[in-house]
Amino acid sequence: MISNKPLDGKVALVTGGSRGIGKAVSLRLADMGAQVCVNFFKTRSAAEETLQEVKERGSDGTLIRCNVGNHKTLDRMFDTIKEKYGKLDIFISNAALGRVGDIHKVDDEMWNLAMDVNAKAFLYGAQKAADLMMEGGNIVALSSLGSHRYIPGYSSIGISKATIECLVRYMAVEYHPKKINCNAVSGGFIDTDALKGLPNYEPIYKEAIKRTPSGRLGKPEDIAAVVCFLCTPDSRWVTGQTIIVDGGFSIV
Numbered sequence: 001m002i003s004n005k006p007l008d009g010k011v012a013l014v015t016g017g018s019r020g021i022g023k024a025v026s027l028r029l030a031d032m033g034a035q036v037c038v039n040f041f042k043t044r045s046a047a048e049e050t051l052q053e054v055k056e057r058g059s060d061g062t063l064i065r066c067n068v069g070n071h072k073t074l075d076r077m078f079d080t081i082k083e084k085y086g087k088l089d090i091f092i093s094n095a096a097l098g099r100v101g102d103i104h105k106v107d108d109e110m111w112n113l114a115m116d117v118n119a120k121a122f123l124y125g126a127q128k129a130a131d132l133m134m135e136g137g138n139i140v141a142l143s144s145l146g147s148h149r150y151i152p153g154y155s156s157i158g159i160s161k162a163t164i165e166c167l168v169r170y171m172a173v174e175y176h177p178k179k180i181n182c183n184a185v186s187g188g189f190i191d192t193d194a195l196k197g198l199p200n201y202e203p204i205y206k207e208a209i210k211r212t213p214s215g216r217l218g219k220p221e222d223i224a225a226v227v228c229f230l231c232t233p234d235s236r237w238v239t240g241q242t243i244i245v246d247g248g249f250s251i252v
């Protein structure tokens, strides 16, 4: 039977694919025909629910528990994918962590947490993903406006996101011979647990509503749509870019 799903036969890994934006990406990839490896770390129940929803969409999927900030365990995650599928076509580096605090309070712990989970997990994950991409592939990392704009308390996370945006440019050139496109999607304020957990959520929320032309916060699905477009053949001429998806917040 001929499938009309654009990602039929593709194998995808979504880090932090169990909740928030990662969940929306996992489900959209499944809708598009991909088999989805859903990575999680702490919340198994959410991951199981997401996997169930992947399967209800007629796709195969696998749960992989791994703290992406612990780089020694990354190998095991990619070994699991190799054993089960023999390849990887799509790598979405979405999991993120960080502590909020002014630049004057940034210490080793804050710096290392943001860099380990956000930036280095992307670098080492992309290296391992590229090794499993036999017929080309797509790598997409999640960034945020804090990479190039001031967000109160966001310094260490913003710096890790700036690193991600720089990494996709180097990856785009150096993975080009392997036919791998590498991009980042930079979201505005998106209604997820991560945003609600910020100590300054209330003023951020009000400012986002006021400044966004459509007068609402972004939804995980708004970001997932662009991330998944970057995994389709139609995005073949897009590489090394950071695409801002913020409903116009940053231009007002």
Ligand SMILES: NC(=O)c1ccc[n+]([C@@H]2O[C@H](COP(=O)([O-])OP(=O)(O)OC[C@H]3O[C@@H](n4cnc5c(N)ncnc54)[C@H](OP(=O)(O)O)[C@@H]3O)[C@@H](O)[C@H]2O)c1
Residues within 6 Å of the ligand: 015, 016, 017, 018, 019, 020, 021, 022, 039, 040, 041, 042, 043, 044, 066, 067, 068, 069, 093, 094, 095, 096, 097, 117, 142, 143, 144, 145, 186, 187, 188, 189, 190, 191, 192, 193, 194, 195
């Ligand atoms: N929300 C926003 O406003 C916004 C804006 C721009 C960009 N982004 C970016 O979008 C991405 C997703 O954000 P979100 O708001 O959807 O976050 P979220 O709702 O907090 O979800 C985070 C996900 O990452 C997983 N995770 C956290 N630490 C992990 C680790 N060490 N190893 C593996 N998985 C881990 C979580 O799983 P467990 O619960 O199992 O640990 C969960 O699935 C992040 O890169 C974020 O920076 C978000």
